[in-house]
Amino acid sequence: MITSARTLALSLTVSTGAILAGATPRAEAGPAPAATFRLTSTSFKDGGAIPDKFALNSFGCTGGNVAPALAWSHPPAGTKSFALMVHDPDAPTGSGFWHWVIYNLPPDTTELAEGGALPKGATLGNTDFGAPGWGGPCPPVGSGDHHYRFTLFALKVDKLDLPAGATPGFVGFNVHANAIAKTTLTGIYNRKK
Numbered sequence: 001m002i003t004s005a006r007t008l009a010l011s012l013t014v015s016t017g018a019i020l021a022g023a024t025p026r027a028e029a030g031p032a033p034a035a036t037f038r039l040t041s042t043s044f045k046d047g048g049a050i051p052d053k054f055a056l057n058s059f060g061c062t063g064g065n066v067a068p069a070l071a072w073s074h075p076p077a078g079t080k081s082f083a084l085m086v087h088d089p090d091a092p093t094g095s096g097f098w099h100w101v102i103y104n105l106p107p108d109t110t111e112l113a114e115g116g117a118l119p120k121g122a123t124l125g126n127t128d129f130g131a132p133g134w135g136g137p138c139p140p141v142g143s144g145d146h147h148y149r150f151t152l153f154a155l156k157v158d159k160l161d162l163p164a165g166a167t168p169g170f171v172g173f174n175v176h177a178n179a180i181a182k183t184t185l186t187g188i189y190n191r192k193k
Contacts, residue, residue: 001109002075004112007012020157021143028163029055030129035073035074036183037072037073037074037075037076037154037181037182037183038072038073038074039070039071039072039150039151039152039183039184039185040070040072040181040185041069041070041071041074041150041187042069042071042114043068043069043070044068044187046053046185046186046187047186047188048187049171049187049188049189049190050068050097050136050137050148050187050188050189053066054062054066054067054068054136054137055136055137055138055189055191056135056136056137056138057136057137059138060138060141061136061137061138061191063136063137063138064136065134065135065136066110066114066115066134067100067112067114067115067116067134067136068114068150068187069072069111069112069113069114070084070111070112070150070152070185071110071111071112071128072111072152072183072191073110075107075154076154076179076180076181077150078156078180079107079154079155079156079180079181080107080156080157080158081103081104081105081106081107081155081157081158081159081160082103082105082106082107082152082153082154082155083101083102083103083104083105083107083152083153083155083160083171083175084100084101084102084103084105084112084150084151084152084153084181085098085100085101085102085151085153085168085171085172085175085189086099086100086101086148086150086151087099087148087149087151088137088139088146088147088148088149089147089149090143090144090145090146090147091146092143093137098127098128098168099123099127099128099129099134099135099136099137099148100116100127100133100134100135100150101125101126101127101132101171102118102122102123102124103121103122103123103125103160103162103171103175104122104144104159104160105118105119105121105122106121106122108120109122112165115183116133116134121123123160124160125162125166125168126165126166126167126168127167127168135188137191138186138188138191139190139191140191141191141192141193142191142192143180143191144187144190145188145190146188146189146190147186147187147188148186148187148188148189149171149184149185149186150184150186151182151183151184152182152183152184152185153175153176153179153181153182154179154180154181154182155175155178155179155180156178156179156180157178160174160175162174163183
C-alpha cells in the first residue's frame with residue numbers, strides 16, 4: 001500500500017498538534033536531584049597538596065601545625081550531629097594514622113575556621129599522637145605521597161556518648177554505627193627532607 005504525501009503530512013500535523021496541545025510525553029521529568037553532601041577547604045584543593053603551614057611541627061617536621069579550614073553543605077535530612085575524622089592510610093603502621101578526630105559537632109555547623117576552633121558542644125577525640133587536637137602531616141622522609149582523608153559524617157544521633165580518652169578506632173566504630181551519610185576531601189603531603 002502506498003501512502004500519499006498528503007496523508008503522511010496530515011498524520012505528522014495531527015501528532016505534532018497533540019504534543020503541542022499538552023499530550024503527556026512518554027518520559028516525564030522527575031523531581032530535581034537532591035544537592036550532594038560536600039566537604040571543601042580553602043586551605044587546599046581536593047586531590048591537591050597540603051601546604052607546609054598545616055604540617056606538624058615535631059618529629060623533624062617544621063610546619064606550622066595549623067588546622068586547615070573546612071566547610072560543608074547539603075547534609076542529608078535527619079542529620080542530628082556531625083563527626084570529622086582525618087586519616088592517613090599510607091602511614092607505615094599497618095593501620096594508617098589518625099590525625100584529627102572531632103565528634104558531637106552541632107547540626108547547624110557548616111564550617112571549621114582555619115586554626116580548628118570548635119563550636120560549643122563539639123568534642124575533640126584523641127589522635128594517634130596520643131592527644132586530642134589537630135596533628136598535621138609528618139610522614140617519613142622519602143616515603144612518597146601520603147593521602148590525608150578528611151571524612152565528614154552526618155550522624156543520626158544528637159551526641160555520641162563516649163568515654164574521655166576514647167581511641168580513634170573506638171570513636172570510628174561509633175561514628176560508622178550512626179552515620180547516615182559521609183563526604184571525603186583528600187589532601188596530599190610528601191615530605192622530601
